[in-house]
Amino acid sequence: MVSSFAKSFGSVLYRNFFKKESTYFTTVVLSGVAFSLTFNTMFEKYWNKKTAGLKWEDIKDRRSIKRQEEMIHSVFIINRSGGLIYSKNYNTHIAQLSSNEALIFAGTFHGIHALATRIAPGGRSTSARDMGIQTIDTKNFRLHCFQTPTGIKFIAVTDLLHTKLTDVLNRIYELYSDYALKNPFYNLEMPVRSDMFDTKLLQLVQAH
């Protein structure tokens, strides 16, 4: 029974595929193509599954998001008496402070900063006077503050990747002295309204 079935299967195979040389050849070619196609798709499926989340297509977007995170979100300048004289937001994705809130923030920060210089251990000896608050960290951002010897505070809000921003804040100080202070029509301690300052600051922020 078995042998007769095998025999008939063999003969069917022989009659249909091997007898004629052209059919034999086509069979070989077709089955080769079919095998390679299935193998490729199978393997690619397996490969994609194995490397999921590591390939360029997957991380491309994430990299650009990361780039956005690596920026300076906003800049504030506070004058000697705690008034806000400049504030600018560079990131549209984060919550904006209303102008009133920004003023309150400036006043509050000024007060805390002044107190921080006082509670520093080591007392009031002028030589080792504390610099006050230099950074404030939260889970999502870091606030950097640089106070000039004349008492102006430059504040930048960044993500946590920026650890030291002294250079940038010092550059902002230079821009401030160039484009605000040297303008004869700028009144000291008053809000900075200068297009040139805006442009230069934007260039500086974008470079970081």
Add this chain to the structure above:
Amino acid sequence: MSAKQYKTVGEEAWKNNVEKVNAELFIFTYGSLVVQLVKDYEDYTAVNKQLDKMGYNIGVRLIDDVLARTGLEKCADFHSTAEVISKVGFKVFLNITPSVQNWSSDGKEFSLIIDDNPLNDFCELPPRAVQDGLWYSNVFCGVIRGALEMMQMQTEVYFVRDVLHGADVSEIRVKLVKVLDEEVPANDE
């Protein structure tokens, strides 16, 4: 920081970070300004006062420029303040370094001795002006006073003698009146 270090800071800033202008343009501008003031006020004391006021307004802005460019920090005492004024301030803006001399015993007064004041070039005061005490370069006094005030130091700055009055050097006296305690007023608690 020692006096020598301040000197290096001043020289570095002068070399790298300062835009230079034609000295004669500067001298003539200042000269015509003084002459115009003399014409307008017809009183040399009033002119001195105006020059001092102008200097003050320059000084309160200039100080931030110096600090931003040199990155200097707050001075520990008045002696180093004097060094910074002569070796950084005057160096950066006028390329001269007046010597600091004649300290008072309490360390609150000193003199800046200027041998070569660029503003004096080409200038000869008429006898009336000398007699009534016009301090031609009185703008310096204002600048120093304004700059120090921004650093919480209240000072009196005045000319003692001037080359233009026949002295062999010019001398500016700087007197510290008091250090204003910063930021939080004393009874703000």
